Structures are given as C-alpha cells and as structure tokens.
Amino acid sequence: MSTSSTSVRATKLTLSLRKVAIVLAELDLPHEIEDVQFADVKKPDFLKINPNGRMPAIHDPNRDLTLWESGAIIEYLVEVYDKKQKLSFPAGSNEAYLAKQWLYYQVSGQGPYFGQVSTATTILSNARFSGAHIMPRLSFS
Numbered sequence: 001m002s003t004s005s006t007s008v009r010a011t012k013l014t015l016s017l018r019k020v021a022i023v024l025a026e027l028d029l030p031h032e033i034e035d036v037q038f039a040d041v042k043k044p045d046f047l048k049i050n051p052n053g054r055m056p057a058i059h060d061p062n063r064d065l066t067l068w069e070s071g072a073i074i075e076y077l078v079e080v081y082d083k084k085q086k087l088s089f090p091a092g093s094n095e096a097y098l099a100k101q102w103l104y105y106q107v108s109g110q111g112p113y114f115g116q117v118s119t120a121t122t123i124l125s126n127a128r129f130s131g132a133h134i135m136p137r138l139s140f141s
C-alpha cells in the first residue's frame with residue numbers, strides 16, 4: 001500500500017513534536033514538518049486546525065484526518081500504521097495497557113512539568129538579559 005505524506009505542524013524545537021516525529025520515523029511513514037512559530041498558534045489560521053491553539057497537529061491525507069494532542073496522534077499512528085507491531089503490542093494485552101499507562105503519564109504529568117520548566121527558564125533568562133525584574137521583591141524594614 002502506498003502511503004501519502006502526513007503533514008505535521010509544529011515548531012521543530014518542541015518535545016511534543018519530537019515524540020510524534022520519532023513515531024513517524026520509526027514506522028517509516030513519509031511526512032513533512034511545517035515549522036509553526038509560537039507566535040502563530042493562537043492566530044485564526046492555526047485555530048482552524050486546533051481550536052486549543054497548541055502544537056503539534058497532523059493531517060493524514062490517507063484518511064483525510066486532522067488530529068491534535070500528541071498522545072492522541074501517537075495512538076492513532078500506532079493503531080493505524082503499526083500493523084507489524086514494531087512499537088506497539090496486541091490490543092487487550094497487558095503490555096498494551098502498560099504502554100498506554102506510560103503514554104498517559106508522559107502527556108499528563110512529565111510533559112506539562114517539563115514545559116513549565118522550559119517556559120520559566122526562558123522567561124527568567126530573557127528577564128536577566130533585559131534587566132527586567134519579573135519576580136516580586138519583598139522588603140523588610
């Protein structure tokens with residue numbers, strides 16, 4: 001079966017994109033990555049793709065399906081394209097539920113915490129360069 005190229009929209013820097021890109025590469029699925037800037041994800045063009053204004057999002061022309069949320073994207077790619085179970089396990093097996101457990105842990109716990117650290121680090125380092133004081137100062141007399 002020939003597979004048309006899936007388009008992935010996300011800035012190349014984000015961890016959420018890397019997870020999806022790794023799955024696409026491991027499954028040998030042709031794809032192209034459209035480099036979306038952070039500044040653009042809350043604009044109307046991107047909100048038409050993901051009303052939550054976050055990346056990554058994919059469009060799979062083979063099924064005319066647009067999807068967002070990295071966990072949903074990964075589950076979709078694996079269920080539809082990992083027929084030889086290179087990255088997945090038989091549906092209903094204990095291993096399949098354990099894999100799901102780790103996926104949910106990553107998207108609901110580890111991912112957001114790492115995101116907060118990355119955002120805070122960026123804000124703090126920008127503030128240091130600009131000389132701005134973004135942290136409230138306490139003074140005692």
Ligand SMILES: N[C@@H](CCC(=O)N[C@@H](CS)C(=O)NCC(=O)O)C(=O)O
Nearest residue numbers: 014015016041054055056069070071
């Ligand atoms: N739960 C979402 C999180 C997506 C997310 O937070 N993406 C970040 C980049 S890693 C983003 O689009 N940030 C832009 C913004 O929030 O304005 C997923 O796993 O896809």
